Amino acid sequence: GENVEQHPSTLSVQEGDSAVIKCTYSDSASNYFPWYKQELGKGPQLIIDIRSNVGEKKDQRIAVTLNKTAKHFSLHITETQPEDSAVYFCAAATSGTYKYIFGTGTRLKVLA
Amino acid sequence: DAGVIQSPRHEVTEMGQEVTLRCKPISGHNSLFWYRQTMMRGLELLIYFNNNVPIDDSGMPEDRFSAKMPNASFSTLKIQPSEPRDSAVYFCATLRGGGQPQHFGDGTRLSIL
Numbered sequence: 001g002e003n004v005e006q007h008p009s010t011l012s013v014q015e016g017d018s019a020v021i022k023c024t025y026s027d028s029a030s031n032y033f034p035w036y037k038q039e040l041g042k043g044p045q046l047i048i049d050i051r052s053n054v055g056e057k058k059d060q061r062i063a064v065t066l067n068k069t070a071k072h073f074s075l076h077i078t079e080t081q082p083e084d085s086a087v088y089f090c091a092a093a094t095s096g097t098y099k100y101i102f103g104t105g106t107r108l109k110v111l112a
Numbered sequence: 113d114a115g116v117i118q119s120p121r122h123e124v125t126e127m128g129q130e131v132t133l134r135c136k137p138i139s140g141h142n143s144l145f146w147y148r149q150t151m152m153r154g155l156e157l158l159i160y161f162n163n164n165v166p167i168d169d170s171g172m173p174e175d176r177f178s179a180k181m182p183n184a185s186f187s188t189l190k191i192q193p194s195e196p197r198d199s200a201v202y203f204c205a206t207l208r209g210g211g212q213p214q215h216f217g218d219g220t221r222l223s224i225l
Contacts, residue, residue, distance in 0.1 A: 043216030043218045044203075045216070095211055098143050099157060100214060104154050105155075
């Protein structure tokens with residue numbers, strides 16, 4: 001069945017360093033890839049998304065890259081800050097279905 | 113924009129009791145999703161509605177679970193009878209239309225004793 005693998009499951013970085021989270025999807029029909037940040041006691045919040053007709057997208061310190069051939073997409077956070085500490089989820093979706101297949105999450109800790 | 117509103121935020125009840133979780137979608141959003149989140153299984157899609165009609169309920173774990181969306185402004189997820197293994201955080205998410213992102217509520221933390 002459809003599957004999204006996410007790595008690593010935990011990631012610790014020093015404040016100011018970069019963090020990279022990687023996801024791989026199985027369904028070649030997937031064409032929409034959102035990333036969510038979940039803080040303790042809150043629901044997942046969308047932080048950035050990318051569609052299959054684009055290879056990269058940036059929003060300030062956050063960027064996402066997509067390699068359709070390899071079915072990989074990655075989240076890059078630069079100049080990390082303590083408030084970036086949270087659980088991050090990737091997801092893959094196919095237009096017309098509305099269903100997201102979520103990765104298993106990455107717990108990011110930014111050490112001050 | 114008020115966001116997706118879920119109630120209650122926390123629910124503690126004894127096994128065998130009926131539990132009803134509620135969700136108010138963002139105005140104008142016509143698709144609604146119910147998820148369950150646990151440490152062991154992560155985020156699981158239980159059911160989703162499009163224009164108030166259930167489209168896919170293949171994630172509903174068993175007949176004890178039911179969901180309704182009587183109108184565009186309200187949905188419920190009911191568990192009857194509840195069991196300790198139903199303890200989890202339940203999220204509701206909504207979206208405006210195809211190609212748009214899902215917006216999540218802050219969830220209901222359910223504990224069945």
